[in-house]
Amino acid sequence: MSDINCLIVGSPGPDEGLPWTAGGPGIRVQHSPSADAVCTILIREPVHAVVVSLAEDREERLQLIEVLAELYPDISIIAMLPRDTPDLAAAAVGHGAHGIVMLPLRADTLWDEIRQTVSRRRGTFERLRLRAMRPFLRLRDLLASGGASEVVLRRLAEAVQAELRADRASVICLEEETGQIAVASVTANGRDGADGGPGAYWKISPAQLAVMTGKAADNGGAGGHVLQMPLTTNGRTVGVLTVARDREEDLFSPSEREMLALLGTLGASPLINIDLITRLRQANDNLINALAHASELHEDSLRGHSERLAAYAVAIGRHLHVDHQMLEDLRIAAMSHDVGKIGVSDVILHKPGPLTPEEFEIVKGHTVMGAQILSAAQFPSNIVQWVLHHHERFDGRGYPAGLAEDQIPLGARILAVADAYEVMSTGRVYRRPLNWVPCVAELRTSRASQFDPTVVDAFLDALSRGEIDMRQPASGAAPESRTASETLQYVS
Template sequence: MQERATLLVIDQDPQALQTIHETLASEPLTLLLCETTRSAREVLSKRKIDLVMASLFLGQETSLDLLRQVKQVNPEAVIILMTNPQPTLESAVEVLREGVYDYLFKPFDSYLVKGTIQRGLIELRLRRENALLRETIGLYRISDSVGGTIELKKLLGLTLEAALKQFESHLAAVLMWDEVRNCFLLSEIRAKNELPFQTLAIDSIGPEVIYLKPQIISAPDEIRKVFPLSEHFIVASLISYPLLAKGRIMGLLYLIRDETIPPYSSGELDSLSILAGRAAAGLENSRLYQQLENAYLSTINALANAVEARDVYTKGHTERVCYLAETLARRLGWGQEQLSHVRMGSILHDIGKIGVPDSILNKPKSLTPAEFEVMKQHPQMGVKILEGIGFLEPALPYVLYHHERYDGKGYPTGLKGEDVPMEGRLMAVVDTFDAITSDRPYRKNLGYQKAIQELKDFSGTQFDPQVAQAMIEAWEAGQIDQQRLEIKISPPARSLPAEIYSQIQT
């Protein structure tokens, strides 16, 4: 249903205002009449104006500043000027620059006024349709980017940033259903101006009232029930939009305006359906992908455990390396996405050993050079196992490069310095740290201080100096919990030449 247009008439002549009022009383308009620029500015600060009919000259000033204010708030507004039959050239040029739709020359009759306003309403409808078309195209483009990601945090961030921009909102937030706590909890939030919302607080038990259909809410008491806020902040208008996919509510999208912007309209609520629909579909895809990813990870974890089951001398190695790698990555300032990749890569770094024969993996005596060459192939075997599984791609550098050295004497590629991917340089440090501090088939563990000294002694040769130093600092700062490193066994000793031990370090 089309909203009634609001017409603001500004003229210092009370008789002209009366004539206009009587002429347009039957038109589908909300009519506002002002005699002064002051009263007109007050109306403009509170209302969105669709049409303006204003005298060009209002005492000692013109109405041009007022018209600019109208256009700034509503670019589609239709402006009609009332002026003398012979305006100055200068004023005529300036008026044209402001995008005036039509003119009425004084004195005018009611027939002319009604005809001009009716044409203005037709023009307004066309402008609104064009604006809606542009908005719809823009929303579809934005929603394509929203629907093009399955990473939850990125998906929610794109949705909220688009909502802030497209719907002139001060704040946008999404509450997601928490199956453990059995309630809706704040998942992501974006604010146009951060400062007014610093006191924002969400009740830990979630909203009291949940609408299963899109709603515009303006009553303060109802707003508090739907979206609990800090009592220090007043919300003038709120949209509550459920994010539904396959009949299931995935979350709640909220848009908020304060009293400085007119309330949300039903047209904006309809337009939001485009963005909300794509966001809901994206959330469902993200959920399904997470299930698939968890299934893959369960399988891969089982494979990693199978490797450890075959090599009794490295019991707990994967778990310890995963903990050390994540701790070191935090020390290096890596972000959440990188930390997720670290966990995945460290779990899988030795997956290629599943392709190493038991006769070599658990040989009680020294490996021959030929056998050691087979052992050295496990990084490449690991990559072959994982290749083609898209979401495991970030783990590949950890698998392939964890035996490379900073001086280029590692394997399988012999890369040197910063040509070795950072993932490999990080894994080289934590893998060696665990090797030194764990019981091995050819010796007892050498202790934590020995591991720290090794990092110092071989910084710049075996290890990237920056990564080695970060590990040392993490240890000295007490950021590494020794209890997390105590998952070890004491296998029977077997001999292995020192030169081979110095090469493999695991």
């Protein structure tokens, strides 16, 4: 890896003694005492990573992280925060941080985190997969707009045009109360719409739309490509997405067609004029199922993984006597816990042999990416925290923050045990499934080291009472198997 230019914003506090100016092997460091000077430095010279201390000025620094993530997508952002602050860790990830380190820390720990985070973002996450995740992030704005048709239509048109690199994009939606059709249109070159602006919005009658559609069809013979997708949710179509490319050779790929279909589903929910709470609940349920399905597309043996994990987590929660709301939150967190793996290369996820240290570092990044996705989609903060920390270990040797014991949110400790059992008992590309006996033995062995003993006991109690299915789900068997201990390396 070439040298990394790193900008450190703020200070970890007076007691840590971190040598700011020295840098590390292959890392050149600059220091900005405040957020104000950051943009000036970024304009003046290339920066590969920005480390933002949240030991002070937290709100200002969180806003800085959000701005950097939006304006400088190629820069790796690492949040540095005091220990025992899981809420702050989740907030940092939600604002766009790609990595986190906990204070106090050694200088070499920080340099290692910088190298690993930059490496992950430079070459391993496939560009197409990253681009495909942006519609999920834009869902936050669509749902937060309060159902105003103009805002929703404009933002949806902008998202479609940007994500599909279209020359033109439009969204039309029927307003049931007035019988009029609302239209939002955007272009890449800034020329389009009723008023000539780059992002026009207007309303027309169905008859006027028919005339416009006829003209567009007559124009279509000149070349280019048009792709349309209905805005549909719950079997109800509320509008149409249209994208166009002017050049004959610019075909829409199959993945781009799938992306437009996804946008059509996600974008439809905010346009339906029903009770806000009902609409948001349905949209969240659809999103949860979509995220769970997306995270399982890599491998046939993962089908049903999220549903099984949700059942295990809820069973554990019942034996720990958590309230009904936490049981529902556990179900949601379990269904979406591995969505961040969408950003990990299939080559790594399908590798039949042991992962290299570099590959394992890449896989570890899925917790941060998953938390970013859920935070952007406005999932509750506790669910974001559980997904972020579900690979922490009870002894403090897990990731991403190295939390230990009660520092780890209870929901994350529950997910860790449920996930471990599911991974061991279900076949994967790298091994055959194990029956419940060695799985239970390994959970008992790992009490108080990898797992919370209380949570393990609750799981075993649920298992003994028949509340957890001990039958192995059908899955593709690998040519060779690993022991339970070897398998647990992939969930530790």
